[in-house]
Amino acid sequence: MPNEPVISVRGEAVLEVDPEIAVVWVSVMARDKDRRRAVEALADRTNRVTAQIKGFGGAIEKLDSGRVSVRPEFASGKPRERITGYVAEASVTATVTDFDILGNLVSGLAGQEMVSVNGPAWGLRPGSPVHREARLAAAKDATQRAREYAEAFGGSVAGLVEVADTGLLDAAQPQPQRMAYAAARLGPGPAAGDQPEFDFEPAKQTVSAQIEARFTMTAPTFDQ
Numbered sequence: 001m002p003n004e005p006v007i008s009v010r011g012e013a014v015l016e017v018d019p020e021i022a023v024v025w026v027s028v029m030a031r032d033k034d035r036r037r038a039v040e041a042l043a044d045r046t047n048r049v050t051a052q053i054k055g056f057g058g059a060i061e062k063l064d065s066g067r068v069s070v071r072p073e074f075a076s077g078k079p080r081e082r083i084t085g086y087v088a089e090a091s092v093t094a095t096v097t098d099f100d101i102l103g104n105l106v107s108g109l110a111g112q113e114m115v116s117v118n119g120p121a122w123g124l125r126p127g128s129p130v131h132r133e134a135r136l137a138a139a140k141d142a143t144q145r146a147r148e149y150a151e152a153f154g155g156s157v158a159g160l161v162e163v164a165d166t167g168l169l170d171a172a173q174p175q176p177q178r179m180a181y182a183a184a185r186l187g188p189g190p191a192a193g194d195q196p197e198f199d200f201e202p203a204k205q206t207v208s209a210q211i212e213a214r215f216t217m218t219a220p221t222f223d224q
Contacts, residue, residue: 004158004216007149010166011142011211013134016204020128021061022096024119026053026109031073033085039070042088045114050092052108059098066091096120103198122203134209139163146215154221166210 026049030041053063068090075081096102102120110117124130142163150157 004218005153005155005220006161007146007157007215007217009142009145009149009213009215011138011140011145011213012208013137013141013210014206014208015130015134015137016206017124017130019099019122019202019205020097020124022099022102022120022122022200022202024094024096024102024106024109024117024121025091026094027089027091027116027118029114029116030088031085031114035070035072035086038086038088042068042070042090045112046090046092049109049112049115052112053092053094053105056096056098056101056105059096059101060094061097062093062095064093064095066093099200099202102200106198106200120200122205124205124207130205130207131209134207135211138209138211139213142211142213143215146213146217150215150217153217155218158216158218161214161216163211163213166212 028042028045028049030038030045032038032041050063050065053060068088070086070088072083073085073087075084094105096105106117106119109115143157146157
């Protein structure tokens with residue numbers, strides 16, 4: 001018996017969903033002519049920043065400490081010249097799940113002395129069920145396309161031969177698409193007591209999925 005005809009299709013799905021998390025990056029700096037005083041000032045400011053973030057309780061999903069650096073400053077920028085002081089820097093990253101507190105969080109942090117704020121950046125968790133939803137939608141799209149092609153030739157889908165993520169059935173494998181992020185950048189803020197208010201609008205996240213599939217179909221019929 002002759003082999004059954006095979007239909008090869010690509011299934012695609014693009015979902016736009018609300019973000020699940022917002023990430024805020026905070027940088028803290030201290031300067032002093034004495035190295036020890038610079039480090040002590042940095043430690044004090046960093047502790048105040050982390051305490052302020054922790055004060056939002058369950059709205060903060062995760063708080064990560066970044067790298068700490070302490071470096072000398074030179075009179076003319078050349079290492080052989082005399083040291084005029086020291087710069088100490090540290091950073092923390094806050095992952096927020098309750099977006100209602102973002103405005104207060106960012107304005108409060110930006111109002112602290114020698115503190116810079118970068119964010120929020122909107123995103124989805126790595127294990128978000130939205131990714132599964134996109135993959136299933138892409139599979140349904142591939143199946144529907146195969147049915148339409150089979151019907152166009154007077155047949156119907158008979159079975160599934162093979163299915164894979166896009167690129168695995170061919171030699172070329174494109175780069176995966178990334179989720180979209182929206183971020184605002186803020187430098188050191190005004191003095192405490194004169195804080196601006198921020199009203200952040202969560203940015204929709206685009207999640208895409210693509211699959212390739214091969215189906216068998218019944219014998220085609222052609223109009224004479």
